[in-house]
Amino acid sequence: MRHFIFLFASLLLSACAADGLRVIPAADWPGITPEEMPRAETFRSVSQTVGKEARAECLRQRRVSNCDFTILVDLDPRAEANAFQTLDDKDQPVIIFTRSMIQSTKNPDELAFVMGHEAAHHVLAHIDRQSQNAQEGAAIFDRLGKLHGEDGADLERSQKLGAEVNVQVNVKEFELEADRLGTIITYNAGYNPLIGAKYFDRIPDPGDQFLGTHPPNAARIQIVKDTARQLGLTE
Numbered sequence: 133m134r135h136f137i138f139l140f141a142s143l144l145l146s147a148c149a150a151d152g153l154r155v156i157p158a159a160d161w162p163g164i165t166p167e168e169m170p171r172a173e174t175f176r177s178v179s180q181t182v183g184k185e186a187r188a189e190c191l192r193q194r195r196v197s198n199c200d201f202t203i204l205v206d207l208d209p210r211a212e213a214n215a216f217q218t219l220d221d222k223d224q225p226v227i228i229f230t231r232s233m234i235q236s237t238k239n240p241d242e243l244a245f246v247m248g249h250e251a252a253h254h255v256l257a258h259i260d261r262q263s264q265n266a267q268e269g270a271a272i273f274d275r276l277g278k279l280h281g282e283d284g285a286d287l288e289r290s291q292k293l294g295a296e297v298n299v300q301v302n303v304k305e306f307e308l309e310a311d312r313l314g315t316i317i318t319y320n321a322g323y324n325p326l327i328g329a330k331y332f333d334r335i336p337d338p339g340d341q342f343l344g345t346h347p348p349n350a351a352r353i354q355i356v357k358d359t360a361r362q363l364g365l366t367e
Protein backbone atom coordinates (compact mmCIF):
# COMPACT_ATOMS: atom_id res chain seq x y z
CA MET A 133 0.00 0.00 0.00
CA ARG A 134 1.18 3.47 -0.75
CA HIS A 135 1.81 5.91 2.02
CA PHE A 136 0.40 9.36 1.80
CA ILE A 137 1.49 12.25 3.89
CA PHE A 138 -1.02 14.91 4.62
CA LEU A 139 0.58 18.32 4.29
CA PHE A 140 -2.17 20.82 3.92
CA ALA A 141 -5.91 21.03 4.11
CA SER A 142 -8.24 23.90 4.62
CA LEU A 143 -10.08 21.76 7.14
CA LEU A 144 -7.24 20.44 9.21
CA LEU A 145 -9.35 18.57 11.74
CA SER A 146 -11.51 16.57 9.38
CA ALA A 147 -8.45 15.60 7.37
CA CYS A 148 -6.65 14.44 10.49
CA ALA A 149 -9.55 12.19 11.27
CA ALA A 150 -9.44 10.49 7.87
CA ASP A 151 -8.02 6.99 7.79
CA GLY A 152 -4.54 6.55 6.42
CA LEU A 153 -3.65 10.22 6.53
CA ARG A 154 -1.10 11.69 8.87
CA VAL A 155 -0.02 15.22 9.55
CA ILE A 156 3.75 15.21 9.31
CA PRO A 157 6.06 18.13 8.57
CA ALA A 158 8.38 17.62 5.61
CA ALA A 159 11.28 17.04 7.98
CA ASP A 160 9.56 13.87 9.14
CA TRP A 161 8.89 12.24 5.77
CA PRO A 162 10.02 8.67 6.29
CA GLY A 163 13.40 8.14 4.68
CA ILE A 164 13.76 11.74 3.55
CA THR A 165 17.27 12.50 2.33
CA PRO A 166 19.10 15.78 2.99
CA GLU A 167 18.89 16.47 -0.76
CA GLU A 168 15.09 16.18 -0.67
CA MET A 169 14.65 18.56 2.26
CA PRO A 170 14.69 21.93 0.47
CA ARG A 171 12.05 20.87 -2.09
CA ALA A 172 9.94 19.22 0.60
CA GLU A 173 9.91 22.47 2.58
CA THR A 174 9.09 24.46 -0.56
CA PHE A 175 6.26 22.04 -1.28
CA ARG A 176 4.84 22.67 2.16
CA SER A 177 4.79 26.45 1.80
CA VAL A 178 3.54 26.34 -1.80
CA SER A 179 0.74 23.96 -0.69
CA GLN A 180 -0.40 26.48 1.87
CA THR A 181 -0.46 29.53 -0.39
CA VAL A 182 -1.74 27.87 -3.56
CA GLY A 183 -4.23 25.72 -1.62
CA LYS A 184 -5.70 28.83 0.00
CA GLU A 185 -5.96 30.64 -3.33
CA ALA A 186 -7.47 27.59 -5.06
CA ARG A 187 -10.14 27.39 -2.38
CA ALA A 188 -10.95 31.11 -2.73
CA GLU A 189 -11.23 30.75 -6.52
CA CYS A 190 -13.40 27.66 -6.12
CA LEU A 191 -15.79 29.51 -3.79
CA ARG A 192 -15.84 32.51 -6.14
CA GLN A 193 -16.67 30.48 -9.26
CA ARG A 194 -19.29 28.30 -7.55
CA ARG A 195 -19.23 25.62 -10.25
CA VAL A 196 -18.74 22.97 -7.58
CA SER A 197 -19.87 23.01 -3.97
CA ASN A 198 -16.89 21.05 -2.58
CA CYS A 199 -13.93 23.41 -2.22
CA ASP A 200 -11.93 22.01 0.70
CA PHE A 201 -8.66 20.95 -0.89
CA THR A 202 -6.33 18.41 0.59
CA ILE A 203 -2.82 18.24 -0.83
CA LEU A 204 -0.93 14.99 -0.37
CA VAL A 205 2.40 13.43 -1.17
CA ASP A 206 2.67 9.91 -2.51
CA LEU A 207 5.74 8.77 -0.62
CA ASP A 208 6.58 5.81 -2.85
CA PRO A 209 10.07 6.74 -4.11
CA ARG A 210 9.60 4.53 -7.19
CA ALA A 211 6.43 6.32 -8.36
CA GLU A 212 7.23 8.32 -11.48
CA ALA A 213 7.00 12.11 -11.56
CA ASN A 214 3.29 12.87 -11.60
CA ALA A 215 0.62 15.08 -10.08
CA PHE A 216 -3.10 14.53 -10.34
CA GLN A 217 -6.45 15.53 -8.89
CA THR A 218 -9.17 13.28 -7.56
CA LEU A 219 -11.97 13.26 -4.98
CA ASP A 220 -11.96 11.66 -1.55
CA ASP A 221 -14.76 9.53 -0.10
CA LYS A 222 -16.53 12.70 1.05
CA ASP A 223 -16.32 14.16 -2.45
CA GLN A 224 -13.74 16.75 -1.45
CA PRO A 225 -10.90 17.54 -3.88
CA VAL A 226 -7.53 15.91 -3.33
CA ILE A 227 -4.34 16.84 -5.16
CA ILE A 228 -1.56 14.26 -5.06
CA PHE A 229 2.09 14.83 -5.95
CA THR A 230 4.58 12.02 -6.19
CA ARG A 231 7.86 12.45 -4.43
CA SER A 232 9.79 12.49 -7.70
CA MET A 233 7.43 15.13 -9.10
CA ILE A 234 8.30 17.43 -6.21
CA GLN A 235 12.01 16.82 -6.72
CA SER A 236 11.77 17.38 -10.47
CA THR A 237 10.61 20.98 -10.09
CA LYS A 238 13.32 23.64 -10.22
CA ASN A 239 11.74 26.42 -8.16
CA PRO A 240 8.61 27.32 -6.13
CA ASP A 241 6.98 28.87 -9.23
CA GLU A 242 7.04 25.54 -11.07
CA LEU A 243 5.57 23.71 -8.09
CA ALA A 244 2.90 26.40 -7.71
CA PHE A 245 2.04 26.26 -11.41
CA VAL A 246 1.58 22.47 -11.46
CA MET A 247 -0.50 22.68 -8.27
CA GLY A 248 -2.58 25.56 -9.65
CA HIS A 249 -3.24 23.53 -12.81
CA GLU A 250 -4.43 20.49 -10.83
CA ALA A 251 -6.61 22.64 -8.57
CA ALA A 252 -8.10 24.32 -11.66
CA HIS A 253 -9.33 20.93 -12.94
CA HIS A 254 -11.50 20.72 -9.85
CA VAL A 255 -12.64 24.36 -9.79
CA LEU A 256 -13.76 23.91 -13.43
CA ALA A 257 -15.64 20.69 -12.55
CA HIS A 258 -13.71 18.63 -15.08
CA ILE A 259 -14.35 15.24 -13.46
CA ASP A 260 -18.13 15.71 -13.73
CA ARG A 261 -17.94 17.20 -17.18
CA GLN A 262 -15.73 14.38 -18.40
CA SER A 263 -18.20 11.65 -17.47
CA GLN A 264 -20.98 13.72 -19.01
CA ASN A 265 -18.97 13.98 -22.23
CA ALA A 266 -18.44 10.24 -22.29
CA GLN A 267 -22.19 9.68 -21.98
CA GLU A 268 -22.98 12.23 -24.68
CA GLY A 269 -20.34 10.79 -27.00
CA ALA A 270 -21.67 7.27 -26.52
CA ALA A 271 -25.22 8.46 -27.24
CA ILE A 272 -24.17 10.22 -30.45
CA PHE A 273 -22.33 7.17 -31.76
CA ASP A 274 -25.22 4.97 -30.66
CA ARG A 275 -27.59 6.99 -32.87
CA LEU A 276 -25.09 6.93 -35.76
CA GLY A 277 -24.60 3.20 -35.34
CA LYS A 278 -28.33 2.56 -35.45
CA LEU A 279 -28.71 4.77 -38.53
CA HIS A 280 -26.18 2.56 -40.27
CA GLY A 281 -27.95 -0.60 -39.20
CA GLU A 282 -25.41 -1.76 -36.63
CA ASP A 283 -26.55 -4.05 -33.88
CA GLY A 284 -25.16 -6.20 -31.12
CA ALA A 285 -21.38 -6.16 -30.73
CA ASP A 286 -20.85 -3.56 -33.47
CA LEU A 287 -23.20 -1.14 -31.80
CA GLU A 288 -21.48 -1.62 -28.49
CA ARG A 289 -18.12 -0.94 -30.17
CA SER A 290 -19.52 2.27 -31.67
CA GLN A 291 -20.74 3.41 -28.29
CA LYS A 292 -17.37 2.77 -26.70
CA LEU A 293 -15.50 4.53 -29.49
CA GLY A 294 -17.92 7.45 -29.27
CA ALA A 295 -17.30 7.80 -25.56
CA GLU A 296 -13.56 7.58 -26.09
CA VAL A 297 -13.38 10.13 -28.91
CA ASN A 298 -15.56 12.60 -27.05
CA VAL A 299 -13.58 12.23 -23.83
CA GLN A 300 -10.18 12.60 -25.51
CA VAL A 301 -11.14 15.63 -27.56
CA ASN A 302 -12.51 17.30 -24.46
CA VAL A 303 -9.61 16.20 -22.32
CA LYS A 304 -7.28 18.34 -24.45
CA GLU A 305 -9.65 21.27 -24.09
CA PHE A 306 -9.80 20.69 -20.33
CA GLU A 307 -6.00 20.76 -20.14
CA LEU A 308 -5.87 24.18 -21.79
CA GLU A 309 -8.70 25.45 -19.58
CA ALA A 310 -6.81 24.22 -16.52
CA ASP A 311 -3.63 25.91 -17.78
CA ARG A 312 -5.51 29.20 -18.11
CA LEU A 313 -7.11 29.12 -14.65
CA GLY A 314 -3.97 27.54 -13.18
CA THR A 315 -2.04 30.59 -14.40
CA ILE A 316 -4.48 32.88 -12.57
CA ILE A 317 -4.37 30.84 -9.34
CA THR A 318 -0.55 30.74 -9.45
CA TYR A 319 -0.39 34.50 -9.97
CA ASN A 320 -2.92 35.26 -7.21
CA ALA A 321 -0.95 33.04 -4.83
CA GLY A 322 2.10 35.26 -5.38
CA TYR A 323 4.10 33.09 -7.82
CA ASN A 324 5.17 33.77 -11.38
CA PRO A 325 3.27 31.51 -13.82
CA LEU A 326 5.66 32.42 -16.67
CA ILE A 327 8.56 30.97 -14.69
CA GLY A 328 6.33 28.11 -13.52
CA ALA A 329 5.35 27.11 -17.06
CA LYS A 330 9.01 26.58 -17.92
CA TYR A 331 8.39 23.14 -16.50
CA PHE A 332 6.87 22.33 -19.92
CA ASP A 333 10.31 22.84 -21.48
CA ARG A 334 11.54 19.75 -19.69
CA ILE A 335 8.66 17.31 -20.18
CA PRO A 336 8.16 15.25 -23.35
CA ASP A 337 6.01 16.99 -25.95
CA PRO A 338 2.99 14.80 -26.84
CA GLY A 339 2.60 16.69 -30.15
CA ASP A 340 -0.86 17.02 -31.66
CA GLN A 341 -2.33 13.51 -31.63
CA PHE A 342 -5.97 12.94 -32.49
CA LEU A 343 -6.64 10.65 -29.53
CA GLY A 344 -3.89 12.06 -27.32
CA THR A 345 -4.77 13.09 -23.80
CA HIS A 346 -2.64 16.24 -23.74
CA PRO A 347 -2.33 19.19 -26.13
CA PRO A 348 1.09 20.03 -27.57
CA ASN A 349 3.34 21.85 -25.10
CA ALA A 350 3.52 24.88 -27.42
CA ALA A 351 -0.27 25.34 -27.20
CA ARG A 352 -0.10 25.13 -23.41
CA ILE A 353 2.74 27.66 -23.15
CA GLN A 354 0.81 30.03 -25.43
CA ILE A 355 -2.25 29.90 -23.16
CA VAL A 356 -0.08 30.69 -20.14
CA LYS A 357 1.56 33.63 -21.93
CA ASP A 358 -1.77 35.03 -23.14
CA THR A 359 -3.32 34.75 -19.68
CA ALA A 360 -0.24 36.27 -18.01
CA ARG A 361 -0.40 39.23 -20.40
CA GLN A 362 -4.05 39.77 -19.43
CA LEU A 363 -2.92 39.81 -15.81
CA GLY A 364 -0.39 42.52 -16.65
CA LEU A 365 2.58 40.20 -16.27
CA THR A 366 5.39 40.54 -18.80
CA GLU A 367 8.36 38.29 -19.44
Ligand SMILES: [Zn+2]
Nearest residue numbers: 249253307310
Ligand atom coordinates in the same frame (compact mmCIF):
# COMPACT_ATOMS: atom_id res chain seq x y z
ZN1 LIG B 1 -4.23 18.47 -16.36
